[in-house]
Amino acid sequence: MNRLIIWCVACSILLVGTVFNATAETDLTSQQLKKWCAKPNQEQRCYLMHKQLADDGRAESAYWVGKVIARGVYQPADLEKAADYYKVASDSLHPSASRELGLLYYHGVYGEREFRKAQKMFEQAMQNGNSEGMWALARMYHYGRGVEQSYQKAFELFSLAAEQGSKPAANTLAYYYRVGLGTEVNPRLASYWQSKANAKGLVTWNRSIPDYR
Template identity: 30%
Template sequence: MGEKDLFKLTLACLLALIGWVNPGLAADVADCCKQLYKNGEYEQAFPVCCEASEQGDSHAQFILGKMYYFGKGVQQDYAKAVKWYLKAAEQGYAKAQNILGWMYNFGKGVQQDDTEAVKWYLKAADQGYAKAQCNLGWMYNFGKGVQQDYAKAVKWFCKAAEQGNANAQYGLAVMYARGKGVQQDDTEAVKWYLQAAEQGNAKAQFNLAVMYARGKGVLQSGEAAADWYYKAGLSYLKEGKKDDALRCVERIKDLKTALHLSVPNAFLADKLLPKLSD
């Protein structure tokens, strides 16, 4: 957005705040809040979003919660983030319900409470929100805030996975690989690992490499295994997980020395190793 357009938007928002809006300049206060936040104009967005939130706009309340959570345009305050996430969640805003569940899940700005986390995850999941469905799957998988139930974990992972959620695709693959809540099926596990791996999920990339190395659910291939270990290593480095990346280097080397596989791309280990010190 150019300076002229930004000036017009800011002016329109100021006019909206005092109740004098020129229809040719902008929409209402809530729209100004959303646009300023989207443009990264956090200090300008904060008072506008506060006004829109007080007026009851759920999207603005969600944005205000994010501003407090990340400290954008205002001092970071998890408790206030929870306050605004809750207001939006109570209006049925799925994204807010999911993040509120996460806040309870990890005790951010509120006392840690897995049962309350499940409550909010479920509300968002029932609306079809994939991230919440995935989170709910993990809660059932580990028995956190709810009785452990692998079949229900699979149910929710599947719903989210079919929407393209990489973390859920990984979770569903694990369930098939281990035969938890579903009949054990390496081929199906590979299918879901691959979908998550192609989206850059490091754990899925690593596990897919393992499947190729062992020939489980797929034709055994040292070359394919090395390729996925390398990709997993790069993904782990992006996440700052150097120990996991180093494990990928060691696994590539083991393909030839321990598993005695043909690995024409074994050089990927040497290519990945220097990146650990970058």
């Protein structure tokens, strides 16, 4: 009996140690990346470090590399290649990667515009707390792209996204209150949300991806 207890305790210690070491290694990697990427004239090295980690499956690095490729920082922009990296990060439920991948599906990065896949990615981003994913999903309902057009559903999603800090959502929500889309006209709330949208630090989209309809 005593041997069994000792064995269980030993296993518990080993498990905790393994988790601790994995966490420490992740923290160390993040610190190293932050250190190198903050240095002047080290952009290329920073990119190569992130790319190696992305190829090993690190979600944050895959998202980072996807953005760099989508923006054409070191070579002409390649949205299909960027989508491949976004997929790696999205498979690990990286919310921003899910949002960006959803936008690429929406725009038809592989040829046809894939609204169902876009909706799935926006919903995944939303479920993981990404307010811009909510905003993108709300736009689908606003325009009726791949879903049944519904100002009421769009209003609900714009409201959630705006409450979580999305400036574009706040701007659209102000318009909804101003003209009465999906809700009653309310000049006071229209003014309130417009002031939120006009605040400094306005969130902007990846400029390689145009605003969509």
